Amino acid sequence: EIVMTQSPATLSVSPGERATLSCRASQSVSSNLAWYQQKPGQAPRLLMYGASTRGTGIPARFSGSGSGTEFTLTISSLQSEDFAVYYCQQYNNWPQTFGQGTKVEIK
Amino acid sequence: EVQLVESGGGLVQPGRSLRLSCTASGFTFGDYAMSWVRQAPGKGLEWVGFIRSKGYGGTTEYAASVKGRFTISRDDSKSIAYLQMNSLKTEDTAVYYCTRAPYTVVAGTHYYYYMDVWGKGTTVTVSS
Numbered sequence: 001e002i003v004m005t006q007s008p009a010t011l012s013v014s015p016g017e018r019a020t021l022s023c024r025a026s027q028s029v030s031s032n033l034a035w036y037q038q039k040p041g042q043a044p045r046l047l048m049y050g051a052s053t054r055g056t057g058i059p060a061r062f063s064g065s066g067s068g069t070e071f072t073l074t075i076s077s078l079q080s081e082d083f084a085v086y087y088c089q090q091y092n093n094w095p096q097t098f099g100q101g102t103k104v105e106i107k
Numbered sequence: 108e109v110q111l112v113e114s115g116g117g118l119v120q121p122g123r124s125l126r127l128s129c130t131a132s133g134f135t136f137g138d139y140a141m142s143w144v145r146q147a148p149g150k151g152l153e154w155v156g157f158i159r160s161k162g163y164g165g166t167t168e169y170a171a172s173v174k175g176r177f178t179i180s181r182d183d184s185k186s187i188a189y190l191q192m193n194s195l196k197t198e199d200t201a202v203y204y205c206t207r208a209p210y211t212v213v214a215g216t217h218y219y220y221y222m223d224v225w226g227k228g229t230t231v232t233v234s235s
Contacts, residue, residue: 032219043204044152046222046223046224046225089154089222091221094168098152098154099151
């Protein structure tokens with residue numbers, strides 16, 4: 001199975017600053033990569049699919065890039081509601097697999 | 108409003124069975140594949156399994172950790188997806204999420220399914 005590795009495990013950022021999250025696949029997943037946001041006690045929410053296409057209602061401050069094995073999620077100017085855990089997931093191969101998550105916390 | 112509501116969770120002893128339901132509303136259920144994802148307490152997300160729409164064969168895929176024990180099915184007339192869990196183990200303890208799984212198509216023949224709508228989840232605790 002494809003192993004997804006996210007870095008860093010925790011990212012401390014001040015509101016208004018830029019956050020950059022990384023996700024690496026153990027083999028190529030083409031552009032079949034999604035990002036999800038999860039807040040405490042809530043279900044995950046789709047942020048990005050196809051590596052760079054925003055989900056419905058996702059603000060433009062979220063952007064995704066990459067293909068193959070290296071991917072990035074960027075939040076251009078962190079808002080208070082953006083502090084959460086972020087997961088990447090590949091859906092290029094079965095079984096689908098998630099990264100272990102990056103927690104974005106307030107600095 | 109597109110909505111998924113899971114039900115059927117609870118406390119069950121190891122080795123026993125449980126069936127989860129996912130009731131969909133706000134969209135044409137039969138047109139979509141569906142997936143299940145779980146999250147153990149304090150842990151990350153784990154993909155459990157998937158069922159294609161009937162139009163694409165209604166076939167299933169499973170994670171190795173549940174293959175042979177869990178079965179996903181669907182009743183399009185009721186807009187419900189099911190997760191039948193047999194031979195439960197303590198490590199199956201988790202919140203189970205149902206998701207809608209739309210696809211993108213490449214070269215007209217390769218379908219790639221992601222997860223765009225999630226239910227709130229139902230908790231399964233396996234303990235004696």
